[in-house]
Amino acid sequence: MAETLVQVSDLKVHFPIGRSLFKDGVTLKAVDGVSLDIARGEVVGLVGESGSGKTTLGRALLRLIEPTEGSVRFDGTEVVGLPPRDLKALRSRMQIIFQDPYASLNPRMSVGQIIGEALHLHSIGTRADRDERVGDLLEKVGLPRTAAARFPHEFSGGQRQRIGIARALAVNPDFIVADEPVSALDVSIQAQIINLLQDLRQELGLSILFIGHDLSVIEFLCDRVVVMYLGHVMETATAADLYTQPRHPYTRSLLDAAPVPNPRAKRDRIMLKGDLPSPINPPSGCVFRTRCPFAIEACAQVEPALETVGPRHAVACIRQAELNLME
Known part of the structure; x- marks a missing residue:
């Protein structure tokens, strides 16, 4: 297994809102206890709905946004709390590609x-x-x-x-955060940029955190996929396992929302209902439970931890062992 380049442990990014000298405000929990790792030369996809905290997480890894708690280690060096002079030297090895080319x-x-x-x-x-x-x-x-x-x-x-x-x-750089770099482009141009990133990754041995919505792009480019929802990691697995053996209902719902080549093909779908809850007042227990078709009473009481269910495959769901999400 390749050496770990980026190691993130229990990272939190919280933003105080409405706080003043005369009253306490509330806290927006954009990223709330995320742990992940990225190996040298690996491309990790980060997916989830808008508002899941993907961009905030990517920028926090580079200290473009200051983390509230937790650890980010880059090639063995702790990035959180690093003095400005040392951070400047480290930033030559960590770069970002922004979403909007304009x-x-x-x-x-x-x-x-x-x-x-x-x-x-x-x-x-x-x-x-x-x-x-x-x-x-x-x-x-x-x-x-x-x-x-x-x-x-x-x-x-x-x-x-x-x-x-x-x-x-x-x-x-050794590591690049690609923050939805093709979402503002036409489909034909998207393919050119994705192929360019694939070529550069192989030529230069880059490690990339690729943030995106298009699951077909993620499947083509990424070695592993991390699924985020409301500041939490729901599932992480190799791309091959995630697309063929999704273990979390949210992952399956994202896959079911993607178009299929045959529009007449019939399949059982897990369709999301309602909107993403506010990160200012997230649900108790499992943050996905208010939209999950398999939620039970215990889901409101227990915040599920990421549990290993296979090689490089982990899921945060107290019911994952009993659910059969395969078609």
Whole structure:
């Protein structure tokens, strides 16, 4: 088994809301006790509905958002509480690809300046070296070297996301958080970007946390999948096991919501009802119980822990042993 690069233990990200000098506020629990690990060279998919805490978790791993509690260890170094100088040095090994290719690039900077900014901040190479590196990166992501002199508004959405990927690769990172990097793109362009990430992952040995909604993309790109709901991990497994042997009702509902090639095919589905509860006032016990068709009274009393049910397969459900979720 490959060496662990990122190890997350009981991570919490809580945001106080409405607090003032004169009254106590409430707390929004965006991430509430998440544990996971990512090995060197591994791509882990993070899926769940909007509002599940996926983006918050990804940014907390990089300390772009400060965790409230818990531990994030990167290559053996504790990231939570790391002094700014040490964090800056570590950040050259941890980068992010943002969701919106339009909003994530500074329109006043040339493409060369955008990609080369991290090289300058980390004092890597001479100016000539940095210019050469920018050109190499542009070619690596499928753009001409001459693109360095142009500005973001001159490019399409897919081209801008290629620029964002080049920026993330500039300082030779070991780990990248890809925060829904294809959700704002047309389907044909999505395929190009996914194939590019797959090629880069294999060529550079990158570890990636890929946040997304499209389960077909997750299945194609990722080695393992982590399913989040309302700040909690519901299930984690290899992609092969998750898609063929889902053990949590929420995982099965996500798979059932995906379209099938034959629209006339009949199958039993677990369809979600109602909306995601508020992370300000989450349900007691299992946070999924208010929408779970298999919930029993005990589900309101017990907060299920992730339990191992197979090789690299864990589920947070007190009824998983008795439920048969296979078709």
